[in-house]
Amino acid sequence: MSGFAEDTGFLTIDEIEAAARVIRQRSPARPRVGLILGSGLGPLADHVEDAARIAVKDVPGWPTSTVDGHVGEIVIGKLEGQSVIVMRGRAHYYEGYSMSRLGLPVRVIQHLGVKTLILTNAAGSVNPEFNPGDLMLITDHLNLIGMAGLSPLRGPNLDSFGPRFPDMSQTYSRPLRDLALKVAADSGLTLHQGVYICLAGPSFETPADLRFLRGIGADAVGMSTVPEATVAHHGGLDVLGISGISNKANLDGNTVTTHEEVLAAGRVIVPKLTALIRGVLGRL
Ligand code: HPA
Numbered sequence: 001m002s003g004f005a006e007d008t009g010f011l012t013i014d015e016i017e018a019a020a021r022v023i024r025q026r027s028p029a030r031p032r033v034g035l036i037l038g039s040g041l042g043p044l045a046d047h048v049e050d051a052a053r054i055a056v057k058d059v060p061g062w063p064t065s066t067v068d069g070h071v072g073e074i075v076i077g078k079l080e081g082q083s084v085i086v087m088r089g090r091a092h093y094y095e096g097y098s099m100s101r102l103g104l105p106v107r108v109i110q111h112l113g114v115k116t117l118i119l120t121n122a123a124g125s126v127n128p129e130f131n132p133g134d135l136m137l138i139t140d141h142l143n144l145i146g147m148a149g150l151s152p153l154r155g156p157n158l159d160s161f162g163p164r165f166p167d168m169s170q171t172y173s174r175p176l177r178d179l180a181l182k183v184a185a186d187s188g189l190t191l192h193q194g195v196y197i198c199l200a201g202p203s204f205e206t207p208a209d210l211r212f213l214r215g216i217g218a219d220a221v222g223m224s225t226v227p228e229a230t231v232a233h234h235g236g237l238d239v240l241g242i243s244g245i246s247n248k249a250n251l252d253g254n255t256v257t258t259h260e261e262v263l264a265a266g267r268v269i270v271p272k273l274t275a276l277i278r279g280v281l282g283r284l
Pocket of ligand 1: 124204221222223270
């Protein structure tokens with residue numbers, strides 16, 4: 001066994017403030033929009049102007065990713081005239097963090113005054129109409145790990161952020177979805193719409209898993225985003241979620257899914273995702 005201890009603690013206001021303080025010391029900016037970049041999607045952060053870069057390992061309590069394709073950097077600057085804080089890479093539940101810990105970055109940006117959060121991920125298509133390289137606007141999610149008891153909101157409620165029992169009927173902001181659809185239409189980008197389902201991973205799904213996921217209404221499957229969207233919505237952020245389809249789900253058991261495939265698809269997705277997100281930021 002390595003020395004990695006499973007993290008089971010709940011977040012406190014003190015540690016959220018401590019992490020926010022370190023970020024404030026490194027950049028005087030007051031970001032209004034947060035962006036979390038998923039597997040292989042980090043290069044979008046290269047477009048940020050006047051960038052201050054902070055290694056996440058320097059921020060106390062911040063969950064650091066151990067996965068290829070996740071750099072572990074916070075980039076603060078300007079994109080399309082908006083003051084942004086970009087998280088280049090994210091940590092996942094399968095890496096050993098508690099759900100609460102995965103919510104820390106969102107709590108910190110809420111504390112810093114961010115009002116809008118754009119979540120991105122790489123996902124497998126469960127909807128047979130979607131292909132690798134496509135973009136999907138997340139209209140809603142299925143929180144399968146949450147249903148199994150693993151919610152980032154478990155534990156003492158942080159009343160200063162939101163209520164004990166948050167409504168989740170409009171987790172993904174309708175005005176932001178409408179804006180993203182308009183930007184896509186105006187730029188000639190195809191933007192599917194669908195339901196994202198979050199599994200714990202790290203194993204990809206079996207064909208039987210995938211038939212089950214399709215049956216319960218999922219269009220795309222991944223191992224992230226839902227914990228962050230849940231914490232963001234609890235704290236009153238407007239959330240936009242976009243999946244980059246990296247692979248076709250293996251419903252018939254005839255193909256193999258690999259992380260390399262996910263990263264390679266990211267290279268096709270990044271230019272489209274960059275155009276979409278720049279368009280949305282420019283019209284916010
Ligand atoms: N399944 C789960 N997570 C993923 C996939 C997938 O097929 N592709 C990218 N992330």
